[in-house]
Amino acid sequence: MIRRSDFPKDFIFGTATAAYQIEGAANEDGRGPSIWDVFSHTPGKTLNGDTGDVACDHYHRYKEDIQLMKEIGLDAYRFSISWPRIMPDGKNINQKGVDFYNRLVDELLKNDIKPFVTLYHWDLPYALYEKGGWLNPDIALYFRAYATFMFNELGDRVKHWITLNEPWCSSFLGYYTGEHAPGHQNLQEAITAAHNLLRAHGHAVQAFREEVKDGKVGLTNVVMKIEPGDAKPESFLVANLVDKFVNAWFHDPVVFGKYPEEAVALYTEKGLQVPDSDMNIISTPIDFFGVNYYTRTLVVFDMNNPLGFSYVQGDLPKTEMGWEIYPQGLFDMLVYLKERYKLPLYITENGMAGPDKLENGRVHDNYRIEYLEKHFEKALEAINAGVDLKGYFIWSLMDNFEWAYGYSKRFGIIYVDYNTQKRILKDSALWLKEFLKS
Numbered sequence: 531m532i533r534r535s536d537f538p539k540d541f542i543f544g545t546a547t548a549a550y551q552i553e554g555a556a557n558e559d560g561r562g563p564s565i566w567d568v569f570s571h572t573p574g575k576t577l578n579g580d581t582g583d584v585a586c587d588h589y590h591r592y593k594e595d596i597q598l599m600k601e602i603g604l605d606a607y608r609f610s611i612s613w614p615r616i617m618p619d620g621k622n623i624n625q626k627g628v629d630f631y632n633r634l635v636d637e638l639l640k641n642d643i644k645p646f647v648t649l650y651h652w653d654l655p656y657a658l659y660e661k662g663g664w665l666n667p668d669i670a671l672y673f674r675a676y677a678t679f680m681f682n683e684l685g686d687r688v689k690h691w692i693t694l695n696e697p698w699c700s701s702f703l704g705y706y707t708g709e710h711a712p713g714h715q716n717l718q719e720a721i722t723a724a725h726n727l728l729r730a731h732g733h734a735v736q737a738f739r740e741e742v743k744d745g746k747v748g749l750t751n752v753v754m755k756i757e758p759g760d761a762k763p764e765s766f767l768v769a770n771l772v773d774k775f776v777n778a779w780f781h782d783p784v785v786f787g788k789y790p791e792e793a794v795a796l797y798t799e800k801g802l803q804v805p806d807s808d809m810n811i812i813s814t815p816i817d818f819f820g821v822n823y824y825t826r827t828l829v830v831f832d833m834n835n836p837l838g839f840s841y842v843q844g845d846l847p848k849t850e851m852g853w854e855i856y857p858q859g860l861f862d863m864l865v866y867l868k869e870r871y872k873l874p875l876y877i878t879e880n881g882m883a884g885p886d887k888l889e890n891g892r893v894h895d896n897y898r899i900e901y902l903e904k905h906f907e908k909a910l911e912a913i914n915a916g917v918d919l920k921g922y923f924i925w926s927l928m929d930n931f932e933w934a935y936g937y938s939k940r941f942g943i944i945y946v947d948y949n950t951q952k953r954i955l956k957d958s959a960l961w962l963k964e965f966l967k968s
């Protein structure tokens with residue numbers, strides 16, 4: 531049975547959340563609309579028309595939530611700042627929004643919980659979207675101004691920062707598949723948005739070096755283990771290519787200053803423009819990569835698909851998201867990232883959506899305990915294989931707004947009864963509490 535003491539002494543365990551998914555108070559204290567406010571209020575975009583208007587009401591309940599983190603014994607807490615709460619129009623400061631994050635950080639520190647702050651977790655101020663959003667090259671400078679302001683405001687107390695959460699999702703789910711805000715469906719736009727997201731990241735890192743001398747800054751990507759879905763040789767080739775589109779596309783420019791050539795070639799062949807501006811800014815050195823790992827993705831050669839592949843379902847047990855439970859993929863990707871980029875790593879998200887049922891005031895989510903144990907074991911295996919893994923944040927602290935799935939998917943180790951906003955520690959939280967003492 532894995533124990534906390536098996537991990538390095540300074541290894542940190544935490545949980546992660548994001549502003550739009552938990553805060554609520556969407557129109558309170560001067561907060562402006564984000565692209566997710568508009569998207570979730572657009573009929574048909576989210577399950578049951580769910581929105582983040584109230585969510586977990588964390589904006590008002592943060593003290594209670596921090597007490598729960600303390601009760602569980604967490605070392606750290608990863609959360610994101612709502613850009614439209616800080617700059618409702620994308621430029622001018624909303625002091626009440628700033629005050630909230632000062633209160634939140636001070637309350638965490640008072641309870642010996644280390645804050646890890648994500649600057650952007652998908653909630654772009656709508657006012658900036660109206661100026662072109664991630665398609666407008668100027669967005670990188672708007673982001674730099676926002677980042678600089680936050681570094682100045684919190685940098686004396688917050689020493690671990692993540693510029694962007696999963697630019698792959700922001701660009702390819704937001705601009706290609708359209709399942710996320712702003713709901714565009716244009717591959718060229720997705721490539722352009724991805725590039726401007728990376729430029730924004732690079733500008734923020736440059737600002738960070740000027741503003742927070744004793745801090746660490748990194749980028750969090752979703753990291754998927756891409757495997758062939760059948761035994762055909764072409765499917766092995768396609769798996770390698772998709773890995774370049776999804777994983778290397780958002781890691782290589784940040785370390786090597788260039789996109790993976792095979793993927794560029796395929797895009798160019800399809801008549802798409804792949805930008806190459808500001809690679810010197812994009813590759814401003816970072817201190818770590820954040821790794822959001824959930825599952826593997828199976829692909830097969832498919833001539834009928836414009837990019838030559840299609841996704842297939844695997845036959846391993848799956849979570850409520852339909853994602854296969856595949857701990858080995860975590861080990862594989864941690865080792866892959868270490869060998870290719872030679873940077874320290876944090877698992878900034880790992881967890882599962884489960885069929886969580888409240889029974890006599892308890893949630894017996896043994897499946898989530900097993901999921902976490904197996905992924906903890908693979909993380910430890912990676913450390914023992916030489917990976918400089920420094921921490922592990924469980925997604926998520928509590929059930930929350932799961933984007934287009936609304937409130938139908940529960941990822942929390944704490945159950946939220948949305949009718950009463952009551953929080954209930956699931957068995958996984960009780961297990962974690964004991965694990966952290968082991």
Ligand SMILES: N=[N+]=NCCCCNC(=O)[C@@H]1[C@H]2[C@H](O)[C@@H](O)[C@H](O)[C@@H](CO)[C@@H]12
Pocket residue numbers: 548551695696699752754822824825827853879925932933941
């Ligand atoms: N096929 N397939 N599968 C895996 C693709 C995963 C892409 N989605 C994520 O990583 C999001 C990340 C986000 O940060 C958080 O805000 C979300 O709540 C979690 C849970 O959804 C994850």
